[in-house]
């Protein structure tokens with residue numbers, strides 16, 4: 570395996586305790602720099618108890634190792650995207666993984682409604698608790714990044730998230746899911762929402778694209794595997810934050826390629842705006858004048874992406890489609 574790339578390591582504890590302290594402003598600078606650079610970093614001091622992280626991983630592993638009947642009874646369907654899946658498509662190619670989605674219940678017309686396996690109550694309990702702790706953290710990070718980082722008024726940003734449509738995806742990558750040597754756990758993509766916080770079991774596999782192209786060449790040396798950091802949350806900018814920041818923050822192109830026989834487990838929390846809002850890039854927070862992007866309905870953007878996840882619909886929706 571090539572040398573692992575270390576993402577900026579940022580201890581956000583002081584930001585969460587007192588966002589206006591001196592130490593906090595250095596941390597904020599580091600966070601903003603990470604958003605402007607690679608578009609990602611490893612967050613420690615995030616306040617999510619390590620016991621909860623461990624429990625979430627343990628219960629998730631129990632779920633994926635369960636009889637296929639347990640998993641298939643909560644399999645997602647075309648009219649409800651939540652639940653178990655072993656048929657995910659990214660960029661119209663089948664991903665070599667299994668996954669389980671759950672989140673805020675915001676109606677079947679957006680992402681669907683949760684379904685939990687009755688046989689595993691602790692799986693549900695620990696992941697619901699994880700969700701609510703991370704949700705709280707996302708509110709805090711959003712406020713800090715958009716008001717102090719981008720200089721935007723909190724009232725207008727907050728309104729983007731009232732009724733947010735965030736969800737969690739637990740990913741499980743096992744060697745035998747790969748159909749051939751070059752199979753990817755997840756094909757290259759950017760995340761559609763605002764930002765993503767990713768917990769993992771420490772088995773490497775996440776790769777970030779450091780080149781200028783669209784990352785379509787699989788052998789490209791510009792794909793670098795991220796060095797996992799124990800109990801950190803890997804943070805990445807997603808598409809709506811790139812739009813809102815008018816391309817100042819970058820939504821990083823990433824994929825998963827596991828190269829060991831150890832299964833990789835990840836729990837991705839996709840912090841997503843509410844489906845009925847419109848996002849537009851803002852260059853001047855006072856006049857709120859738009860710059861690079863046309864107004865973009867998040868609900869419509871998500872729906873277009875989701876159609877691509879489920880079936881081959883040709884090209885996947887990208888934020889570049891909305892450039893002015």
Ligand SMILES: O=C(O)CCC(=O)C(=O)O
Pocket residue numbers: 738740755760767774775823824825834835837
């Ligand atoms: O498992 C990972 O490391 C990344 C997961 C991911 O990119 C996703 O679910 O969108």
Ligand SMILES: [Fe+2]
Pocket residue numbers: 758759760823
């Ligand atoms: Fe992703």
